[in-house]
Amino acid sequence: MDYSKIKIPNHVGIILDGNGRWAQERGLTRSEGHQEGFNNLMKLTEHVFKTGVKVLSVYAFSTENFKRSKEEVDFLMNLFENKFAEYAKDLKEKNIRLVFSGGRGKPVKKKIIDIINKCEEITKECTNGIMNICFNYGSHLELVEAFKKMHTDIDNHKFSIDDVNEDMLYHYMFQDLPPIDFLIRTSGELRLSNFMLYQASYAELYFPKTYFPSFDAKEFDKALLEYTSRDRRFGGINYETKNN
Ligand code: IPE
Ligand code: IPE
Ligand code: MG
Secondary structure (H helix, E strand, O other): OOHHHOOOOOEEEEEOOOHHHHHHHOOOOHHHHHHHHHHHHHHHHHHHHHOOOOEEEEEEEEHHHHHOOHHHHHHHHHHHHHHHHHHHHHHHHOOEEEEEEOOOOOOOOHHHHHHHHHHHHHHOOOOOEEEEEEEEEOHHHHHHHHHHHHHHHHHOOOOOHHHOOHHHHHHOOOOOOOOOOEEEEHHHOOOOOOOOOOOOOOOEEEOOOOOHHHOOHHHHHHHHHHHHHOOOOOOOOOOOOOOO
């Protein structure tokens, strides 16, 4: 694709959905769907950054996903435990920083928390882009934690309540990242499921029917074409393109 004619969003969010249905359609187990989803994520990440996107946030496991069967949760936790370090190594070679958003306590195993901290440590100097994996993530949890941290800083006289503003809230999120410009949810579901509610307030939304394991570079380019066609107004009016 000729990327010079394409508008490239600075921060892309992807809600990785449909692993289970992808597997079911092929007579495979849900676990096999998750495995394939993760393999796809590794391939897709490389492509996304090649297009010029600077920040990619992916929703990999929500705070609510712990409601699933023990078998499914255990499989996913093992997958993350085995894959995150390899993923970090891969990203480091591409000079991409890897960060994680989400709770870093129970019910996540300490071993996984240690791996996450290490992944962040080894890629912290990378400058080509930021890959943000939302793991044990929920927007409600993030906002509650943000308000608690802010309250503590106010108590410690770092600033006063009157100094609080909209931009400041970003610094209190799990990661201090810019707003999401383009939010994709695969699999055809039309909801946000507790993903980045503050950061996505002006994101362009896109809901392809494709299940995540099949959402490849070609599908991502199609999404970029769609983004390019959108008129982002942020509450204003583009008088140049209006003739009445
Ligand atoms: C997304 O796929 C991955 C996670 C939520 C961990 P799903 O597991 O939700 O797949 P479907 O929605 O059941 O097809
Ligand atoms: C959202 O997908 C969470 C992730 C993709 C990690 P779900 O499949 O859990 O969402 P619901 O239950 O359909 O809303
Ligand atoms: Mg789902």
